Amino acid sequence: MDVFALFASRVASALKVLYPEVGADLLARIVVEPPRDAAHGDLSTNAAMVVAKPLGKNPREVATALVEHFKHDADVTLVEVAGPGFINFRLADAIWHQVLRSIAAQGADYGRSNLGGGEAVNIEYVSANPTGPMHVGHTRGAVFGDTLASLMAYSGYEVTREYYINDAGSQIDTLARSTMLRYREALGETIEIPSGFYPGDYLVPVGQALKAEYGDKLLAMPEPEATAIVKDRVLAAMLELIKSDLALLNIHHDVFFSERQLHGQGGDIDLTLEWLRSKDMVYQGHLERPKGGDTDGDYEDREQTLFRATNFGDDVDRALIKSDGSYTYFAADIAYHRNKFLRGFKHMINVLGADHSGYVKRLQAAVKAVSLNAADMDVRICQLVRLMKNGEPFKMSKRSGDLVTLADVVEEVGADATRFMLMFRRNDASMDFDFALVKEQTRDNPVFYVQYAHARTFSIFRNAGKELPALDFSAEALKVAEIERIVTSAELDLIRVLAAWPRTVTAAAIAHEPHRIAFYVHDLAAAFHGFWAKGKDDVQLRFVNVEDPKLTLARLALVNAVRQVIVNGLTILGVSAPDELS
């Protein structure tokens, strides 16, 4: 049950009765939301202000008519016009009791919606080059993408989590050559790693595995043949490395899409270019010298094959074929996104790092072109994460191959804290990640704070079992608890927070902003801790009342609802909800 959605439909039908001429487009702009200031009421709507102008009426006049209408609604105890034409509602306790019952009935599904209507959405995230282990820079996008995927799935979308493997570029040749050196090293040679090669020692085991499998036979082979073998082996090894890094954060993709499979004669890129040509989206032309960017001085004015990206909102048209005749990275990417579209995805989301912000427009142009505007592409940019320790920037070693890795971070602070902290911030602003803070078990640390709230619900049940050993508080018993006994404003306020969960999820899913889930869960934890502490001042507010088992049961139902919603939120975030903290 979503109280806000319920009243949104009541407001809409009231308007239809009062002003039949109001159209659907206008109704769609009406929102029913909690007022910023709780003193204004439980619900607030802008309906009168939205509708007044097109009707040629005064907002307060419309508001007054609506207020009259809602005076007959049994669920409303107070309704009034405020400010320029807001309508504020105060709801009857019975509504909040219904919310509590619906949480008990729906359990893990409380908050789940059919917003997406089962439509397929492709979410591509991480897509780090398969040339080594994941470093900390990849971590934010990985967590963001994975959480967004869970959020969308929870909101009724058919989600595919996808990873694009950039295994076709020249960096892979370099990777293969670097691995070849490690292979020679495994055979006993003394090696020196030239600059430009990958120096990381994660390639050592790959070289050893090649020795174990081939002995020294690779040295005797013609180079192209040996390179092909090494490339296959090292790519597979790097992919396993990345998968195991991601697994540390419980991140698992459904599809690993190889760029290599797009290349080759008659491959997707060939077919895509052919298709683009048939739609007149490709031409031969010249590109302007990049302003201020031609640092190498290797710009050469020549005629080349260009994609009409400007027709789809990009700043300039983009090259598809390099001077050596091979395809550009972007050409492959167009083919890749056409592939996504042909697989049935009309909604695509790409999660990229800040260093790819310049790529957004052309990516969106590509999707518009290959789908003839039938598909949409949202690109979410995750800004940089600055590692901190005790308020000081965490200095990373400049020695290459010695970056802070994802695995380092998880080992240091754990998967839960890593995930939660990275989601406790909008994605489009840079953030500080303080190692020391995340390990503290205090109020300062939001991960701990939320998990403690969850653990506290369990301690309350444990205590209830001790104080009222005869009381049955199984799930079945809680479902038939006398919820009506819950009447104090402190308790009802807590239910009000619980009632906001469904609309929080929906709004977050529409905006593609999973961080809102983290903030909501934190708010709920605060409300719960606050209520808990009231029991210290006022014994009557304690959850367990030995003299009144029925009231106790009703309050345990409230505690259980809080527990359930925290779990629902943490599940989307991919953070565990422990029963007790050590």
Place this chain on the structure above:
RNA sequence: GCGCCCGUAGCUCAAUUGGAUAGAGCACCUGACUACGGAUCAGGAGGUUUGAGGUUCGAAUCCUCACGGGCGCGCCA
């Protein structure tokens, strides 16, 4: 030079996507432990939302221009 993102309390961040008096935590000050684990809570103080215009019933949010910070710019990937 151009594009994208950001600029909110001393610090780290929110703000229901255009809503009412801009809110939390930290730090600072004051209070609450014979305890449903106080690993918490209640309260105080702290703001010209970088600046200047504009749009409208209404702006931190949208538009324009400055200023400051970050990331980019190509036939790289």
